[in-house]
Amino acid sequence: MFEAVREAGELGLLLARKSGLRRWNKADGSQVTEGDLALNALLEERLRKARPGYGWLSEETPDAPQRMAHERLWIIDPIDGTRAFIEGRKEWCVAAALAENGRPVIGAVYRPRLAEFYSAIAGEGATLNGAPLAMADSPSLEGARIAGNRKALAPLAPLGVAGDPSGALPLQLRLAYVAAGRLDGAVSVGRRNDWDLAAGELLVIEAGGAVSGTSGEGYIYNRPEPWQQGLVAAGAKRHAALINALRT
Structure with missing residues (x-):
């Protein structure tokens, strides 16, 4: 999954430089581009081919109730931040997770424009470009x-x-x-x-x-x-x- 997310992010970078990228509004009013669909197709090809017995849920694929019959489910957002992607800004990412029995067990968020790859495996911690992440905490909201x-x-x-x-x-x-x-x-x-x-x-x-x-x-x-x-x-x-x- 991590390899597929990286590959999708690199494809996104190439498509973001393309002039005249087609875009339109979906039924809910949100924007989508041919880049969203291209990244979705790449991720679906890589992940579903590797694990044909897993379910699939993606923003850019029509939902089907058959996914609920699967213990494991891919949950995909090919481009989170489509408006930023369209406008050539940095605030977009590729996100993917694998859920098992309703809970995420593997996750990745890749921000290609800044080469930031966040990843996590249940019980094994979270990392940014391989460096472990650990949050500071406080019961106070003052200045948070x-x-x-x-x-x-x-x-x-x-x-x-x-x-x-x-x-x-x-x-x-x-x-x-x-x-x-x-x-x-x-x-x-x-x-x-x-x-x-x-x-x-x-x-x-x-x-x-x-x-x-x-x-x-x-x-x-x-x-x-x-x-x-x-x-x-x-x-x-x-x-x-x-x-x-x-x-x-």
Whole structure:
């Protein structure tokens, strides 16, 4: 999987330089490009060919209920941050995870423009370009650098959170930044798709943190609905403080 994600990232770099890259809006209003589809095709070819008995869930493949019959499931976002990809910016990545019995066991987030490869294996830790990741933690939210949408950050402002409402980083990179200690946490409200979460969630957990929905419930993947209700990610102590703040 790591090799396939790297290969997809390099293909993305080549396509990003292509002039006149076709793009259009999907039914939900989000943008997609021929680059998204090309990376999706590459990942599907590499991963499904290698493991034909695994299920498949990708942002760029129509969902099929047959995936739920599989114990193991690939969860793929060929390009997380399509707008940045279209505009030639650096804030896009390739993300892939393998879930087993509803939980991620292998994950990778690759940011090709900066040559940053985040990876994690359940029980074996998380790394950035091979260097182990370990998060700092605190029960205090004072001065904490928390990325999120404005609706999620609003109840945290009175607690001294240094909110970052910027939408530049897609969710997978926000989670990777939490795992790497570049952010102290990430919050979001509303439905969040499984392909935007699974790989990054494992990075945070394996770096010593915690991830859940906004009510504190843990994520289970490969359900009929391929989404989770909200996001709270941080070190374990700060995660508990964020959950308490969002509940009040």
